[in-house]
Amino acid sequence: MNLAFRDIRHKLGRFILTCLGLSLLLGVVVTMAGIYRGQTADALALLNATDADVWIVESGSQGPFAEASRVPGDTRELVARIYGVEEAGSLTLQTVQLLHNGRRLRIQIVGYEPGRPGAPAHLTDGRQITSSRFELIADRQTGLKVGERITLGRDNFTVVGLTSGVVTLSGDSVLYMALRDAQQLQFDLAPPAARKEAARGAQRSGTDFVNAVVARVSPNVPSAVIAAEIARWKHLSVLTGAQQETLLTRTVIERASRQIGLFMTVLTLVSAVIIALIVYTLTLDKTRDIATLKMIGAPDRTIIGLIVQQALLMGVSGFVIGTLLVYLFRGVFPRRIEMLPTDIAGLFVVVVVVCLAASALGVRVAVKVDPSRALAG
């Protein structure tokens, strides 16, 4: 006869309410884990979408994501000639704000050379950019649709394709456009400013700059060898894909990740304290029943089982409901919530351990209950 289930069934409403309350708390813990993973996934989204083995940037810079970088536009041709480089492409990155349907969008524009590395790896709708001018590929998060036209700078662009989940490490959506358009948008002066510069006799500086050159390397040649080869040129720095990944996850978002991790730990401890208090209160409510059980001869394992099973049922139910709620409503959050099965399994184990630890207080009270209390009128 399972006393824990019978007791829960007897006070089902109270148990459900307790589980719901606990599920919200544990749901926040799951959300924090999801935000942590989402932040990492966001940080790597553009890197992964670019699918490059080597990133060539300005000398002494760890760009283009972590630091600013500007290299001459002809760098791509130099890189492409290196033995082992299969293909190379130039990239520009710039952040702009755009008003769309009354909503202010903060977006990152990636300029790339169509047909070369740097294009989005997967499209969910539409096609890749084929024309050299005035076409865009947008992430779904922007709300733009294929065929839609928007104005950037002094030019109108048509959305020809859509990506999904390609964002920057701060969660901004990414727009892809041809390199020439991006360079014009980034480096060309507005006509009044250009006229003023011309009037004061300033020499017009070139606009053939890019923020980085990316390269794909032959499978037979290690990326590190290519990186070492390029690093010999004093005016450039080189990062492999793995180094960029480390830079993004360990340095750029490290503080935010630690913050989230700490917050998650605090929430887990708060959950443990709350579960312990609930179990303690439930045990106090049952003091007389426990005394009666002891009086009629129930062994301690029956009484401990009653308390521990209830704590586990409460914690596990709260966790399952909380996880389901987060899963169902994860789209409502402004940033990506990434729920990895390994994380959920890990958190489940943590919740079980927390419940077992939290029930210790209740068990201590139960074991100390004097059976003679059953005789008290």
Next chain:
Amino acid sequence: MVETKPADALVEIRRISKHFGEGEARVDALRDVTLTINAREVVGLLGPSGSGKSTLLNAIACILEPDGGWMRLDGEVVYDNRWLRGNLRRLRLDKIGFIFQSHNLLPFLNCTDNVALVLTLAGWKMNAAAARARELLTYLQVEHRAAAMPGQLSGGEAQRVAIARALANRPRIILADEPTAALDSARAGIVMDLLHKLAVDQDAAIIAVTHDDKILGRLDRIYRMVDGRLAG
């Protein structure tokens, strides 16, 4: 101490003593209490508050260790200046049934399960335990309340279910703490008749701690306690 066991003695106590506190705060709750209760007897334990009757009941129930003395329950010497059994709860489960003043039925179990619980604790399978529980509820004429929760029972019904629970393991010693305190005269009379019937049917000894004057005439023997001593 070696004693010869009388043929039908179920509770034998010799020179049991117990005190609480020390120095000026010392209270001698039991002083050399000696008594014998036989099978098929319903014995009353009377006395004012603080006279030691609850302490004596707790000692017989093996939940309070005396300071010294000797005690035999249902033929087994369980105390001889120390407990002779490691697992006293098992002893209670096997040998002693309890009837409480406020019935103490577990509120989250229905009547059948409240009775069957004792049997499952003793190792019975649930089906067999439930069958025995229904049999006892029928014997105590509350079978129609078998599926009811304790909160749905009247005082008399609850006490009958509690008695059924006390009888579940066929104990030969039944300790009753104020079994009629919560009942009116008519129902108290019915419960006392029932206890007499049980004592005979189960070949059991029933010890009832009571303040209830209206049941005194229905007890086979009365022990009065004063300041931790048996007065008569």
